[in-house]
Amino acid sequence: MNIDWEDIKTVLYLVKGGSLAKAGAQLGVNYTTVARRISRLENALDQQLFLKAKAGYIATEAGLRVAEAAEGMEKQDHSLRRYLMAAQEPSTGLLTVTAPPLLVGPYLAKVIKMFNAAHPNVGINIRATNSTLDLNKPEADIAIRVSNTPDENLVGQRLAKQRVASFASAELAQALQDDPGATIRWLGMTYWTSPPKASLKHYPNAEIAFRFDDMSALIGAVQNGLGVARLPMFLGNATNGLVQVPILQPQSYWDIWVLTHNDLRTAPKITAFKEILIPYFKKKAPEFWGEAV
Amino acid sequence: MNIDWEDIKTVLYLVKGGSLAKAGAQLGVNYTTVARRISRLENALDQQLFLKAKAGYIATEAGLRVAEAAEGMEKQDHSLRRYLMAAQEPSTGLLTVTAPPLLVGPYLAKVIKMFNAAHPNVGINIRATNSTLDLNKPEADIAIRVSNTPDENLVGQRLAKQRVASFASAELAQALQDDPGATIRWLGMTYWTSPPKASLKHYPNAEIAFRFDDMSALIGAVQNGLGVARLPMFLGNATNGLVQVPILQPQSYWDIWVLTHNDLRTAPKITAFKEILIPYFKKKAPEFWGEAV
DNA sequence: TGATTTATATGCAAAAATGCATGTATGAAC
DNA sequence: GTTCATACATGCATTTTTGCATATAAATCA
Numbered sequence: 164m165n166i167d168w169e170d171i172k173t174v175l176y177l178v179k180g181g182s183l184a185k186a187g188a189q190l191g192v193n194y195t196t197v198a199r200r201i202s203r204l205e206n207a208l209d210q211q212l213f214l215k216a217k218a219g220y221i222a223t224e225a226g227l228r229v230a231e232a233a234e235g236m237e238k239q240d241h242s243l244r245r246y247l248m249a250a251q252e253p254s255t256g257l258l259t260v261t262a263p264p265l266l267v268g269p270y271l272a273k274v275i276k277m278f279n280a281a282h283p284n285v286g287i288n289i290r291a292t293n294s295t296l297d298l299n300k301p302e303a304d305i306a307i308r309v310s311n312t313p314d315e316n317l318v319g320q321r322l323a324k325q326r327v328a329s330f331a332s333a334e335l336a337q338a339l340q341d342d343p344g345a346t347i348r349w350l351g352m353t354y355w356t357s358p359p360k361a362s363l364k365h366y367p368n369a370e371i372a373f374r375f376d377d378m379s380a381l382i383g384a385v386q387n388g389l390g391v392a393r394l395p396m397f398l399g400n401a402t403n404g405l406v407q408v409p410i411l412q413p414q415s416y417w418d419i420w421v422l423t424h425n426d427l428r429t430a431p432k433i434t435a436f437k438e439i440l441i442p443y444f445k446k447k448a449p450e451f452w453g454e455a456v
Numbered sequence: 457m458n459i460d461w462e463d464i465k466t467v468l469y470l471v472k473g474g475s476l477a478k479a480g481a482q483l484g485v486n487y488t489t490v491a492r493r494i495s496r497l498e499n500a501l502d503q504q505l506f507l508k509a510k511a512g513y514i515a516t517e518a519g520l521r522v523a524e525a526a527e528g529m530e531k532q533d534h535s536l537r538r539y540l541m542a543a544q545e546p547s548t549g550l551l552t553v554t555a556p557p558l559l560v561g562p563y564l565a566k567v568i569k570m571f572n573a574a575h576p577n578v579g580i581n582i583r584a585t586n587s588t589l590d591l592n593k594p595e596a597d598i599a600i601r602v603s604n605t606p607d608e609n610l611v612g613q614r615l616a617k618q619r620v621a622s623f624a625s626a627e628l629a630q631a632l633q634d635d636p637g638a639t640i641r642w643l644g645m646t647y648w649t650s651p652p653k654a655s656l657k658h659y660p661n662a663e664i665a666f667r668f669d670d671m672s673a674l675i676g677a678v679q680n681g682l683g684v685a686r687l688p689m690f691l692g693n694a695t696n697g698l699v700q701v702p703i704l705q706p707q708s709y710w711d712i713w714v715l716t717h718n719d720l721r722t723a724p725k726i727t728a729f730k731e732i733l734i735p736y737f738k739k740k741a742p743e744f745w746g747e748a749v
Numbered sequence: 750t751g752a753t754t755t756a757t758a759t760g761c762a763a764a765a766a767t768g769c770a771t772g773t774a775t776g777a778a779c
Numbered sequence: 780g781t782t783c784a785t786a787c788a789t790g791c792a793t794t795t796t797t798g799c800a801t802a803t804a805a806a807t808c809a
Contacts, residue, residue, distance in 0.1 A: 164550070164594075165484060166533060168461035182786060191458060193768050198787075200766095208540055209549060217775055219786065225543055232536035236529040240459060243525035247501055250518055256502060257457070301457075475756065486798050491757070493796095510805055512756065756805075765796065771789085778783075 168236065170204040173197055174212060174226060175233035182219045204229075244301050245426040253431030254282050260436070261290040262307035265378055265398060266419075270447060271307065277439050285432060298424045305436060310417035319422040320437075322444035323451040328413040329362065330399035332388040336406045339366070339391070343410075348372035348390035350381055359393055365410050396453025407456045419444070419451060461529065463497040466490055467505060467519060468526035475512045497522075537594050538719035546724030550579040553729070555600035557584040558671055558691060559712075563740060564600065570732050578725060591717045598729060602688075603710035612715045613730070615737035616744040621706040622655065623692035625681040629699045632659070632684070636703075641665035641683035643674055652686055658703050689746025700749045712737070712744060 173190065177197060180186040187194035201220070205212050212226035222230065248256065262271050267289060275287055296302040298317055311319050331339070339345055346368040349358045353376045358369040372390045375381040378398075385392045386404050395416060399405050407413075421440060427433045466483065470490060473479040480487035494513070498505050505519035515523065541549065555564050560582065568580055589595040591610055604612050624632065632638055639661040642651045646669045651662040665683045668674040671691075678685045679697050688709060692698050700706075714733060720726045 166537070168465055168529065168533070171533070171536075172461055184786070194786090195769085195788085196767055210540060210544065215787075217786075225540060228539050228543075229536060232532040235532040236461065239525040239528040239532075240461070240464070243464075243522060244459070246521050247503060247518060250521075251503065477756075487756095488758085488799085489797055508757075510756065750809105752807100752809085754805105754807075756803100758803080759801085761798105761800090763796105763798075765794100767792105767794070767796105769790105769792085771791105773786100773788080775786080776784090779781085 164207070166204070166207060167200075170200045170207075171229060171233045171236065173200040174204065174222075174229045175237065177201060177213070177220055178222045178226065178230040241300055242426065245424055248304065248432070249427055249430035251430075251432065253435045254284050256432065257286040257288060258305070258432050258436060259288040259290060259301075259303045260305045260307070261292060261296045261303040263293050263309060264291040266307060267291045269397070269401060270444070274436075274440050274443050277443070278436055281439070282432075282435060298422060304423065304427060305433060305440075306422045307440075308420050308422055311420045312422070314422075316425050317422045318425050318428055319420045320441065322419045322421055322441065323448045324418050325416045325451045326396050326413040326453050327393050327416040328396060328399055328453060328455075329359070329391050329408040329411040330385055330394045330402070330405040331391040331408050332386060332404055333406050335388050335391065336408045340409045344368065346370060350375065350384050350390040350392040352376070352378070352381065359414075361414065362411050395451070397447075397450045400450065400453055409456050413453060413455050457500070459497070459500060460493075463493045463500075464522060464526045464529065466493040467497065467515075467522045468530065470494060470506070470513055471515045471519065471523040534593055535719065538717055541597065541725070542720055542723035544723075544725065546728045547575050547577050549725065550581060551598070551725050551729060552581040552583060552594075552596045553598045553600070554583040554585060554589045554596040556586050556602060559600060560584045562690070562694060563737070567729075567733050567736050570736070571729055574732070575725075575728060591715060597716065597720060597726060598733075599715045600733075601713050601715055604713045605715070609718050610715050611718050611721055612713045613734065615712045615714050615734065616741045617711050618709045618744045619689050619706040619746055620686050620709040621689060621692055621746060621748075622652070622684050622701040622704040623678055623687045623695070623698040624684040624701050625679060625697055626699050628681050628684065629701045633702045637661065639663060643668065643677050643683040643685040645669070645671070645674065652704075652707070654707065655704050688744070690743045693743065693746055702749050706746060706748055 173186065176189045177183065177186040180189055183194040183197045187197045190197065201213060210225050211223055212229055213220040213222055260271070260275070271289070275289070278285075279287060290296060290303055295308070295312060296306060298304075298306055298314070307322070309325070311321070339347065343365065345366070347358065347362065347366045347370075349369060349371045350373050351371055353374050355371060355374060358371060363369060373384060375384065381392055382394070382398065382402055384390065385394070386402065391408055396413065399407065421437065423433055466479065469482045470476065470479040473482055476487040476490045480490045483490065494506060501518075503518050504516055505522055506513040506515055553564070553568070564582070568582070571578070572580065583589060583596055588601070588605060589599060591597075591599055591607070600615070602618070604614070632640065636658065638659070640651065640655065640659045640663075642662060642664045643666050644664055646667050648664060648667060651664065656662060666677060668677065674685055675687070675691065675695055677683065678687070679695065684701055689706065692700065714730065716726055
């Protein structure tokens with residue numbers, strides 16, 4: 164009796180996805196294929212792995228156990244891939260870099276250009292996202308992150324110390340300077356709960372006027388004078404029409420880090436990339452630290 | 457980039473087998489399929505996994521690392537199968553039992569007959585061999601073994617205490633009894649190095665006349681008067697024409713055990729089988745202990 | 750040296766797996 | 780209630796994988 168390991172993998176993705184369609188999308192196959200692999204495996208094992216409810220496939224206890232085995236197998240798979248990447252020539256293959264979207268244009272793009280000039284045959288894959296991609300999975304090889312997310316398998320190096328300040332349109336900043344009793348209309352991200360504590364000393368009248376789920380949109384709103392926002396120095400200073408609100412002082416913020424998986428610490432491609440990335444950010448460090456008004 | 461786990465498995469079997477043909481035989485596919493899976497994987501990884509010498513496929517470092525990952529995955533596979541067997545109904549599926557060949561006919565056959573009567577829908581697979589099949593792999597579910605091979609994952613119960621004695625044809629036994637100074641011509645298995653120490657007190661003149669690689673052949677030789685052999689009680693006493701050599705006393709020997717994997721300790725099918733096996737051997741215990749002459 | 754065994758390589762046909770199109774059912778939103 | 784989105788089932792054509800037959804090379808042995 165032989166079990167097809169691809170079928171075991173399919174069970175995992177069906178359990179994780181919850182429906183044939185999602186599992187198929189993740190696996191890169193048609194969803195009918197998922198259904199057929201499952202039924203093939205169920206026949207081979209002579210055991211039901213999923214209850215076929217109208218709402219979708221629900222894993223039985225046996226199905227969950229199969230998924231558990233698949234997870235263990237996937238760990239081997241991921242570990243293997245890291246080894247193979249580490250063993251590869253520095254000048255071939257593919258490198259996936261993830262970074263916060265707003266860092267890509269002004270900074271990472273130049274690093275990539277330089278790296279590409281030095282290693283023209285390495286394909287570069289950019290994933291501009293704030294979500295923490297899992298470096299344990301082969302979702303990305305190098306991550307640039309604000310704050311040093313702790314994970315025992317990852318190694319990190321600090322790229323730049325960072326500060327934030329309060330930015331507004333020039334007009335609004337002037338108005339606030341003129342009238343310390345004015346009410347500050349703060350703009351923040353969705354998860355913001357209250358105005359910055361340090362600001363209340365100077366402007367006790369404060370309210371959160373608008374919340375945004377997107378940093379670019381928020382910046383646009385600041386440019387248009389809708390209110391004041393606390394922004395990283397490198398963003399506020401580089402955005403046309405924004406100035407620091409006087410009186411409110413900059414504050415230290417989470418630093419910028421580069422993270423890689425421990426297994427890839429010495430991989431030629433990774434070190435080659437870092438050798439360009441780190442000096443570049445060191446040179447740009449003043450932009451992240453900024454200056455007080 | 458997606459790696460086919462069946463291809464990874466194939467690498468493992470090619471590394472273990474050393475040639476396409478052997479790997480294919482183990483995997484149950486044509487050897488050309490093995491060759492094509494390997495080249496497909498090498499292309500996908502953009503790395504050479506084997507050096508194609510005329511003498512066969514020799515794994516590169518990367519190939520060995522792939523095999524290592526496959527080994528880890530296979531452990532998951534085996535563990536999963538044990539779980540699934542343990543979860544199965546006692547009255548369905550397949551049960552693989554391994555035992556020393558000479559125990560099968562006189563003892564195990566009856567146990568199987570009784571088990572089959574109680575559970576007619578369970579397929580029974582007998583592997584009559586002295587080689588220690590690996591119960592960690594799904595090579596066998598239940599092993600009957602002489603001696604309790606220690607393995608942390610296995611659980612064992614003693615089926616019977618056992619003794620050995622010195623057997624010969626009736627004629628030869630008589631001759632030896634008449635002449636204590638006679639030279640005993642011993643018959644033994646290939647790995648025998650010297651006559652039984654205890655026998656030298658009574659018959660100091662001793663030599664190993666013939667060695668055999670097969671126990672049945674050895675017994676045949678004893679029947680034909682070629683010499684004296686130390687045999688388990690249950691064999692010597694049950695063989696036509698053999699008698700214990702007087703004077704030489706029986707000795708304790710390795711006991712007979714039944715072994716199963718710890719994961720299957722409570723599996724319905726396994727316990728059902730043991731519930732028949734153990735009482736049967738308990739009843740037959742005197743045959744394994746035997747009697748002194 | 751010549752026969753035999755054990756390797757791998759490859760063209761071609763059979764078999765298996767997959768994708769697509771279509772049909773049906775269910776629950777949520779309006 | 781009607782519409783829409785989502786989910787599964789299945790027949791059919793296509794693609795992919797596999798097995799078989801055949802060819803070739805190296806090593807072994809009489």
